Amino acid sequence: DVKVTQSSRYLVKRTGEKVFLECVQDMDHENMFWYRQDPGLGLRLIYFSYDVKMKEKGDIPEGYSVSREKKERFSLILESASTNQTSMYLCASSREAKGSMYPNQPQHFGDGTRLSIL
Amino acid sequence: AQSVTQLGSHVSVSEGALVLLRCNYSSSVPPYLFWYVQYPNQGLQLLLKYTSAATLVKGINGFEAEFKKSETSFHLTKPSAHMSDAAEYFCAVSDSKAAGNKLTFGGGTRVLVKP
Numbered sequence: 511d512v513k514v515t516q517s518s519r520y521l522v523k524r525t526g527e528k529v530f531l532e533c534v535q536d537m538d539h540e541n542m543f544w545y546r547q548d549p550g551l552g553l554r555l556i557y558f559s560y561d562v563k564m565k566e567k568g569d570i571p572e573g574y575s576v577s578r579e580k581k582e583r584f585s586l587i588l589e590s591a592s593t594n595q596t597s598m599y600l601c602a603s604s605r606e607a608k609g610s611m612y613p614n615q616p617q618h619f620g621d622g623t624r625l626s627i628l
Numbered sequence: 629a630q631s632v633t634q635l636g637s638h639v640s641v642s643e644g645a646l647v648l649l650r651c652n653y654s655s656s657v658p659p660y661l662f663w664y665v666q667y668p669n670q671g672l673q674l675l676l677k678y679t680s681a682a683t684l685v686k687g688i689n690g691f692e693a694e695f696k697k698s699e700t701s702f703h704l705t706k707p708s709a710h711m712s713d714a715a716e717y718f719c720a721v722s723d724s725k726a727a728g729n730k731l732t733f734g735g736g737t738r739v740l741v742k743p
Binding site: 613619624 | 660661662664669670671672673674677678679718722729730731733734735736
């Protein structure tokens with residue numbers, strides 16, 4: 511089974527801190543994703559990466575950055591945390607579908623990190 | 629652009645009754661469709677995915693979904709609800725034409741199961 515591991519289930523930080531959320535997958539997947547989930551707003555894509563050192567903005571990248579130095583690890587960085595970044599953060603990974611014989615590749619999710627910014 | 633609409637943000641069913649969750653999509657052909665389930669304080673778990681091999685797709689935990697191209701729908705059903713089915717369910721469509729195969733999610737439907 512695919513395993514996507516997020517470093518923390520719960521995290522409390524203070525306004526202005528630099529916050530790192532880490533995600534590791536063990537299935538050699540090309541693609542990795544960071545989402546945030548808020549009540550009434552569903553899942554929103556922050557950033558994704560389709561290769562090492564490659565990154566693309568999602569729907570709500572403002573206030574965030576990412577790093578992918580190794581294929582299995584994708585980090586989300588809150589440069590200066592603010593209270594409106596209090597949320598549930600979900601990491602996911604998937605095999606690349608483009609050009610594949612199996613185009614319907616699902617994403618596999620971690621258990622999430624519930625982040626509170628005080 | 630792709631989009632997914634889930635009709636009903638909340639659904640309440642009695643234990644043992646039919647569960648029906650509606651999903652309509654807008655996508656280029658062929659659509660790559662998925663249903664996920666999220667239990668409280670957990671990530672999303674894949675329930676099932678559409679493959680062009682069959683219009684009726686069976687998933688885990690007794691769920692199945694039927695793909696209807698003419699209606700652009702991919703509704704999720706379970707014949708008999710169990711208390712453990714209380715969760716939030718998401719329909720999603722994949723864009724496999726661009727690198728990264730991003731998913732577009734519906735807004736989710738929260739299922740409450742009454743004893």
